[in-house]
Amino acid sequence: MAREVLVVVGLVVFAAAFRACRKNWTRKLGALVFLVASFLALYFLTHNIWAGMLAVLGWFFLPWIELLTRVRKMRLPIDNQLQHRDPPEDEFFPNASRALAAMSDAHFEHVGDSAWKWAGMEQYFRLHWNPEERAVATVCLCEQDNVAFAFLAITSRAEDGRIFRTTNFPFSPTLKNPPGFHCKHVPCERNCFHLMLQDHQSFLAKMKVTHDDLTTPDPENLEDEIEEEMRVQIEHNLQHGIIERTNDGHFRYSVRGLFFLWKQFAKDMIRLC
Structure with a gap:
C-alpha cells in the first residue's frame, strides 16, 4: 500500500x-x-x-456545485448601462501599462473609461480607437471577490452590421453569440497588443473582409455600441431559452442555460488556457 x-x-x-x-x-x-x-x-x-x-x-x-448554488440564484439586469469610472490603479490592472503603451505605438487613441456591474462582478473598460485601422481596442479588467483578471479585445464592424472581434479572453463565453458576431480567441498568454493586431488582421482576411467593408468607428458612440451589443446578445439568448426573464427587469439562467454553462466550463477545463 x-x-x-x-x-x-x-x-x-x-x-x-x-x-x-x-x-x-x-x-x-x-x-x-x-x-x-x-x-x-x-x-x-x-x-x-x-x-x-x-x-x-x-x-x-464539479462545476455543478457552483451552478446549482451561486449561478442559479444570480439575477442579471436586462438593460445594463455603462457609467464613467476612473480606471483602477496599475497594480490592480494586470499588464495594463504595457498594453496601453503598445496601443499608443499602434496609433490607437484613448477615448474614455467606463464600467458596469454584473451580479457582484465589476468590469472596467479602457476604450481606444484607430480610424485608419477602422478598429476599436479595449483593455478590460474584471473584478469579483478580490479576484481580478484582465484581457484585450480588438473589434471591427462591417457595413452590413457584422462584428469581428479578436480577444485573449481566458474563458468560453457564458452566453450564445448572436448571428453576425464572429470572434477569434487567441491564447490568454498572447497579451502583446502588436501580435493581437496582426491576429485580428489575419482574422479579417480569413473572413474575406476588406478594409473598405469596415465602418470607421465613432468615438462618441463606443459605449452605446457596447450596450447595444449586450442587448442584442441577451435577446438572442432569451429566444433560445438559455436565459429567462424574472419579474423585476432582470434575467436568470434557465435549466437549459445551466447545461450550456456546464458545457462551457468543461471546454475550459479541456482547453486549459
Missing part, C-alpha cells in the same frame, strides 16, 4: 510542477497527469477500474 501512495503522491508532485510551467503544452500535460493520479488513487483503494474512471469524471462534474 505504501508503494501505491508514493506513486500517487509522485504523480501529484509532477502534475503541480508541469502546471507551474509557462508553456501551454506542459500545463496541459500537468492536468493530464493529475487526472491519472486521481484515477490511480481510487483504483488503488477499490481495485476497480470503473471507480477510477468515476474519479476522473468527477472533476468534470
Whole structure:
C-alpha cells in the first residue's frame, strides 16, 4: 500500500510542477497527469477500474456545485448601462501599462473609461480607437471577490452590421453569440497588443473582409455600441431559452442555460488556457 501512495503522491508532485510551467503544452500535460493520479488513487483503494474512471469524471462534474448554488440564484439586469469610472490603479490592472503603451505605438487613441456591474462582478473598460485601422481596442479588467483578471479585445464592424472581434479572453463565453458576431480567441498568454493586431488582421482576411467593408468607428458612440451589443446578445439568448426573464427587469439562467454553462466550463477545463 505504501508503494501505491508514493506513486500517487509522485504523480501529484509532477502534475503541480508541469502546471507551474509557462508553456501551454506542459500545463496541459500537468492536468493530464493529475487526472491519472486521481484515477490511480481510487483504483488503488477499490481495485476497480470503473471507480477510477468515476474519479476522473468527477472533476468534470464539479462545476455543478457552483451552478446549482451561486449561478442559479444570480439575477442579471436586462438593460445594463455603462457609467464613467476612473480606471483602477496599475497594480490592480494586470499588464495594463504595457498594453496601453503598445496601443499608443499602434496609433490607437484613448477615448474614455467606463464600467458596469454584473451580479457582484465589476468590469472596467479602457476604450481606444484607430480610424485608419477602422478598429476599436479595449483593455478590460474584471473584478469579483478580490479576484481580478484582465484581457484585450480588438473589434471591427462591417457595413452590413457584422462584428469581428479578436480577444485573449481566458474563458468560453457564458452566453450564445448572436448571428453576425464572429470572434477569434487567441491564447490568454498572447497579451502583446502588436501580435493581437496582426491576429485580428489575419482574422479579417480569413473572413474575406476588406478594409473598405469596415465602418470607421465613432468615438462618441463606443459605449452605446457596447450596450447595444449586450442587448442584442441577451435577446438572442432569451429566444433560445438559455436565459429567462424574472419579474423585476432582470434575467436568470434557465435549466437549459445551466447545461450550456456546464458545457462551457468543461471546454475550459479541456482547453486549459
